[in-house]
Amino acid sequence: MIFAVVRTHLARLRRDRAAFVLAFVVPIVFFSIFAGLFGSSRGGGARRISVAVVDEDGSENSRRLVAALKAEKGLSVVSGTIPKGSRSQTPFDRASAEAAVREGNVPLALIIPKDFGRTPIRFGASARRPKLELLADSSDPVAPQVVSGLLQGIVATAMPEAMARTGMEEIDRWGGGLTAEQRAKMEENLRVLRDRTASVTPAGGAAAAGLVDVQVRDILGETKKNPTSALLAAGLGVMFLLFSAAGAGGALIEEAESGTLDRILSTRVSMGRLLLGKVAYLSAVAVTQLVVMFVWGELFFGLELHRHIPGFLIMTVATAVACSCFGLVLAALSRSRIQLVALSNLLILAMSALGGSMVPRYLLSETIQKFGLVTLNAWAIDGFMKVFWRDEPIVNLWPQVAALLAGSLLLFAAARRLARRWDVA
Amino acid sequence: MTESLPLEVRDVSKAFAGRKALDGVTFEIFPGEILGLLGPNGAGKTTPVRGVAGRVLQDSGGLSLFGLSPADSGARALRGWVPQEIALYPLLSPRENLWTFGRYQGLEGQALETAIVANLDWAGLSDRADERTDRLSGGMKRRLNIAAGTIHGPRLLLLDEPTVGVDPQSRERIYEMIGELKARSVSLLYTTHYMEEAERLCDRIAIIDHGRIIASGTRDALVRQTLGAAQTVSIETELAIPADVREALTKFGATVDGTKVQASVEDPAVQIREFLEIFHAKGIGIRDLALKSATLEQVFLHLTGRELRE
Numbered sequence A: 001m002i003f004a005v006v007r008t009h010l011a012r013l014r015r016d017r018a019a020f021v022l023a024f025v026v027p028i029v030f031f032s033i034f035a036g037l038f039g040s041s042r043g044g045g046a047r048r049i050s051v052a053v054v055d056e057d058g059s060e061n062s063r064r065l066v067a068a069l070k071a072e073k074g075l076s077v078v079s080g081t082i083p084k085g086s087r088s089q090t091p092f093d094r095a096s097a098e099a100a101v102r103e104g105n106v107p108l109a110l111i112i113p114k115d116f117g118r119t120p121i122r123f124g125a126s127a128r129r130p131k132l133e134l135l136a137d138s139s140d141p142v143a144p145q146v147v148s149g150l151l152q153g154i155v156a157t158a159m160p161e162a163m164a165r166t167g168m169e170e171i172d173r174w175g176g177g178l179t180a181e182q183r184a185k186m187e188e189n190l191r192v193l194r195d196r197t198a199s200v201t202p203a204g205g206a207a208a209a210g211l212v213d214v215q216v217r218d219i220l221g222e223t224k225k226n227p228t229s230a231l232l233a234a235g236l237g238v239m240f241l242l243f244s245a246a247g248a249g250g251a252l253i254e255e256a257e258s259g260t261l262d263r264i265l266s267t268r269v270s271m272g273r274l275l276l277g278k279v280a281y282l283s284a285v286a287v288t289q290l291v292v293m294f295v296w297g298e299l300f301f302g303l304e305l306h307r308h309i310p311g312f313l314i315m316t317v318a319t320a321v322a323c324s325c326f327g328l329v330l331a332a333l334s335r336s337r338i339q340l341v342a343l344s345n346l347l348i349l350a351m352s353a354l355g356g357s358m359v360p361r362y363l364l365s366e367t368i369q370k371f372g373l374v375t376l377n378a379w380a381i382d383g384f385m386k387v388f389w390r391d392e393p394i395v396n397l398w399p400q401v402a403a404l405l406a407g408s409l410l411l412f413a414a415a416r417r418l419a420r421r422w423d424v425a
Numbered sequence B: 001m002t003e004s005l006p007l008e009v010r011d012v013s014k015a016f017a018g019r020k021a022l023d024g025v026t027f028e029i030f031p032g033e034i035l036g037l038l039g040p041n042g043a044g045k046t047t048p049v050r051g052v053a054g055r056v057l058q059d060s061g062g063l064s065l066f067g068l069s070p071a072d073s074g075a076r077a078l079r080g081w082v083p084q085e086i087a088l089y090p091l092l093s094p095r096e097n098l099w100t101f102g103r104y105q106g107l108e109g110q111a112l113e114t115a116i117v118a119n120l121d122w123a124g125l126s127d128r129a130d131e132r133t134d135r136l137s138g139g140m141k142r143r144l145n146i147a148a149g150t151i152h153g154p155r156l157l158l159l160d161e162p163t164v165g166v167d168p169q170s171r172e173r174i175y176e177m178i179g180e181l182k183a184r185s186v187s188l189l190y191t192t193h194y195m196e197e198a199e200r201l202c203d204r205i206a207i208i209d210h211g212r213i214i215a216s217g218t219r220d221a222l223v224r225q226t227l228g229a230a231q232t233v234s235i236e237t238e239l240a241i242p243a244d245v246r247e248a249l250t251k252f253g254a255t256v257d258g259t260k261v262q263a264s265v266e267d268p269a270v271q272i273r274e275f276l277e278i279f280h281a282k283g284i285g286i287r288d289l290a291l292k293s294a295t296l297e298q299v300f301l302h303l304t305g306r307e308l309r310e
Helices: A002-015 A017-038 A060-071 A094-102 A142-158 A160-174 A180-198 A227-249 A251-258 A260-265 A271-301 A309-333 A337-355 A366-374 A376-388 A394-422 B046-052 B073-078 B094-104 B109-122 B138-150 B168-183 B195-201 B219-227 B243-250 B268-281 B296-304
Strands: A049-055 A075-078 A108-112 A131-136 A213-218 B007-016 B019-029 B034-038 B060-064 B079-082 B156-160 B187-192 B204-209 B212-217 B231-237 B255-257 B260-265 B286-292
Touching (some): A017 A337, A049 A094, A142 A213, A227 A271, A227 A337, A260 A271, A260 A394, A271 A309, A309 A376, A309 A394, A337 A366, A337 A376, A366 A376, B019 B060, B019 B187, B019 B212, B034 B195, B046 B079, B046 B156, B094 B109, B094 B138, B109 B138, B168 B187, B204 B219, B204 B296, B212 B296, B219 B296, B260 B268
Parallel strands (some): B079 B156
Antiparallel strands (some): B007 B060, B204 B212
C-alpha cells in the first residue's frame, strides 16, 4: 500500500515539471549562486576594499605608507578624483575624500595627518603617538575594521627603519642611556636599513597591533538612530515587493484559465490597456506595502522616515512600478500558477542574492557587485540608501530612478510581447 | 441602401495546428432572429462564435457584424458575448462583476448604475447582489454570466451553450431570459447540442458537423427537406404478433419487433386505420399507439449517419 503511494507520487513528480524544477534545479542553482558569490577560487576574485587616501604629511614615511597601501592586495587605493571636463586626476584633500565617502564612491578615506612622518610609530600609549584618521561609511561595518588591522601590519613592514629607531629610543630611555659610540653605530645601521627598504615592496606581513593609532570616524552613521534599519527595510522591502507583484500578476493566468481574459478582450479593453491597468494596480499595492513597512520601521526600529519623505516617495514609486512590471513579465511568461511559483522563486531569490536584498553587496567581490547592477534590487537599495543613509539631495537619485524607470519600460514591453499569446488566435 | 445584417458569415475557414475547425462556413442572422448552431461536441460550434467575438481570426472568408469587422470598436459595443465558461470574477459579488464588465464596455455614471440594477433584476439576482459569486448556485452563476454579456445592451448576443450543467428549473429561467431578449429584438447566435433547446428557442437552425454547415433552415423546413413529410407511428400490441400479421404489416413498410410495430406514414389518418383493421381482424388488442413528427435527432442521423450525442 505504501509502495503504491510512493509510486503514484513519483509518477506525478515526473510529469509536473514545475515541481521537478523546484525540487532539484532550484537548490542546485542557489548553491551555485552562493558559491559564486562567496567563493573566491573561481571568477570574480576576492573582495577588495576601496580606500581614498589623503597624504597631508607629504613626508618620506607617509609616501612609503601610501606605496605600501597600494601594494596591499586586499585594498584598492584611490588617490584622487577626475573632475568633469578634465583628464587629469585631482588628488584628494580631506574635504573631497570625506565627500567621496558620503556619496558612497568609497567606503573609507584614510587621512595621514601632518607630522605623521616624524614619529610614525610609538610603542604603547603616548601623547606623541601618531594618529591616522579613517573616515568610514558604516553601512559597510566590515571595511573599517579590516583596514585598521591591515594598517598595523603595513606600517610595521613599510617602515622598519622607523620601527627600529623607535626601539632604539625606547632602549635609550629605559636602558640607562646609550654611549656616543653605540648611538653612532645604530644610526649607521638604521641608514642602511632605510636605504634597503626604500627599494623593497612590502608584502603585507603579520599585523603588529598597536604600532599606530587609527581613529575611525563614522561620518554617516554618527547621527543615525539605527544605522542598519534603512538597509534592511530597503533590501527586504524590494524582495517582498517582487514576490508580491509576481503573485498578484498571477491573476492574469487565472483570468486566462477561466476564460475571463477572452471575455475582457472582446469588450472595449485592449491588451495594452489591460496590462497598463494591472501595472497601475500592482504599483499602488506595492507603494502601500513599502509605506506600511517603512512606517513600521520608524515606529519600532528607529528608521527616520519623517526626515526623508520626498526621497522615500520618489524611490518608492520608481521601485513599485519596476517590481510591478517584473511581476507582469513573470505572469505572462508562465503557463500556469505552478510554473509562476517555480519561476518567481528561482528568479527573485537569485536577483535578491545578487542585488543585495539577502547579503549586503559590499561583502561581494567587485565583479559580482558590478554584475548585481543588472537587478532591480541593487538600484532600488542604492536609491533608498542615498535617501536614508547618505541624506543626499533628491536630485542625486536620478541614476537610480532612471535605471528603475528604464527597466520598467523594458519589462513592460517584454510583458506586452509575451502576452501576444493571448491575442486573437 | 440596404441595412447591414446583424451577422454575416461568408465561407469562413479556420484551422488550428493543421486541424480544420471550420471549413467554408456560411450563415447569417436577421434582425431580431435567434439562429441556433446545433451540433455534437467538437463539431465546430464555438469557433465561429469566438470569431464573431473577435477572439479568433479566420484563415479565409468574411465576417461582419452590422457591416463592421469584429475588431471594430463599434462592433464591440453592438456585440455581447456569453462564453461557455463562467467567465466571471469569483471573489467579486454579482453587482461588482456587472460593474466591471459594464465599465469595460464603456458604461459609466448613472447609465452604469441603472444597467446594473436592471440586469440584476432581469437575472433574478437582486437579493443575492452583494454575495460572493463563488457562493452562488450553478444556475445563478450561469444567469450572471449572461447578464455580464448583456449589461451594455448589445444588439447581437452570442450565447455559447448557456445551459450546460444547469438544473431544469434554472434552465427554464434562462429560457425566459432569452425570450425577453427576443422581445427586445436582440439578435442571437445560440450554440447548443440539446435538440429540444434548439427546437424550442430558435427561429432557424444551422446544423454543424466537422466544421461544416450541413443543413440550415427552420425546424420544419429541415425535417421536410431531409426526411420529407412522413411521421412515425408506433404501436404496441398485447400479444406477440403472429407471422401472417407480420407479413401483412411489412407490406405497408412497417418494422416489427415482438409486440412493437413502427412505420413511417405520410397520411396518418388513412394508414393508421389500415394497421388497426389488421389487428382487429386477428383479434389482437392494442396496448399503446403514438404518432410522432420527425425530430432534429433523426435529421442529424439521416445527414451524418451518427447520433447527435451529448
